[in-house]
Amino acid sequence: MEVTLIAAIGKNNELGKDNHLIWYIPKDLAFFKKITMGKIIVMGRKTFESLPNLLPGRRHVVLSQTCTNFPKEVTFYHSLKELLEKEKEELFVIGGAQIYKLFLDYTTKMYLTEIDGEAKDADAYFPKFDKTEWEKNVLCEHQEPISYRHVEYVKKR
Ligand SMILES: NC(=O)c1ccc[n+]([C@@H]2O[C@H](COP(=O)([O-])OP(=O)(O)OC[C@H]3O[C@@H](n4cnc5c(N)ncnc54)[C@H](OP(=O)(O)O)[C@@H]3O)[C@@H](O)[C@H]2O)c1
Numbered sequence: 001m002e003v004t005l006i007a008a009i010g011k012n013n014e015l016g017k018d019n020h021l022i023w024y025i026p027k028d029l030a031f032f033k034k035i036t037m038g039k040i041i042v043m044g045r046k047t048f049e050s051l052p053n054l055l056p057g058r059r060h061v062v063l064s065q066t067c068t069n070f071p072k073e074v075t076f077y078h079s080l081k082e083l084l085e086k087e088k089e090e091l092f093v094i095g096g097a098q099i100y101k102l103f104l105d106y107t108t109k110m111y112l113t114e115i116d117g118e119a120k121d122a123d124a125y126f127p128k129f130d131k132t133e134w135e136k137n138v139l140c141e142h143q144e145p146i147s148y149r150h151v152e153y154v155k156k157r
Contacts, residue, residue, distance in 0.1 A: 001084070003106045005093040006035055007126055008113035008148075014122035015097055019050045022119045023146060031150055032094075035111055039092045042083070044099040048074070061087065063099060097124040104129060108155045116147040 009015060014022055037057050045064035054060060054073055062076045063083065070076050077083040080102055093103045104127055112126075134153040141149040 001088050002090040002108060003093060003103055004090065004109045004111070005100060005103060005107045006032060006111040007095060007100060008032075008115060009126045010115050010122070011118050012122075013126040013128065014117075014119045014124075015095065015100075015126050016050075016124040017119060017122050019046055021050075022122060023115055023117060023148075025113070025115070025145060025148065027142060028113050028148065028150075031111075031113070036092050036094065040087065040089055042087075042091050042093045042099065042103070044096050047094065047096040047099065050096075061091070063102075097126065101127040110134070110153040112151050112153065114149050114151050 007015065008021070008023065008025070008028055010022065016022060033055075036055070040059045040061055041055065042061045042063070045062055045067055048060070048062045048070070054071065060074045061083065062070060062074055063078075063080070064070075064076055065078055068076070077086070084106075091103075093099060093107070133156055135156055137152045137154070139150040139152055141147075
């Protein structure tokens with residue numbers, strides 16, 4: 001089973017604050033939609049709660065040790081072990097901080113939106129990773145509404 005991870009991060013790996021995203025970049029949300037459409041998306045319970053709605057066209061898989069009251073469309077697991085036993089197709093891990101950390105060792109590809117911004121009051125951070133273990137391809141660069149780039153990282157064999 002293949003694991004791909006997708007995240008938008010600040011200069012210091014900032015991911016979120018108070019269970020919200022820090023930057024609002026419509027074109028990045030469109031990129032996220034394009035990459036994840038039709039796929040299985042995996043997230044933590046907090047990220048699931050941060051979504052305004054179920055994301056159309058994607059099967060939602062949520063990890064929670066405590067909750068069971070998810071909408072019927074959602075598949076939930078209480079442990080990574082259980083999830084890995086049951087899910088056999090490609091997974092797109094969409095956050096947040098705890099879930100990225102949990103899946104990093106299983107991940108072979110990452111799409112990171114690297115935003116040239118900082119948020120000193122962030123409370124969720126993308127895990128540090130060893131960049132020498134990954135091949136880096138810059139897919140595109142943008143300047144509006146803030147300078148950022150879409151970067152693909154592929155795990156070296
Ligand atoms: N910038 C981005 O690309 C991006 C993407 C996604 C999210 N975010 C941000 O990230 C923040 C949320 O991240 P977070 O780390 O606080 O929360 P999270 O990773 O979304 O969810 C954490 C929850 O997942 C469950 N969980 C974690 N490890 C587990 C395990 N081993 N087995 C079963 N369940 C497990 C627990 O749920 P229970 O407590 O229910 O047991 C835990 O409280 C928000 O600010 C959000 O906006 C940013």
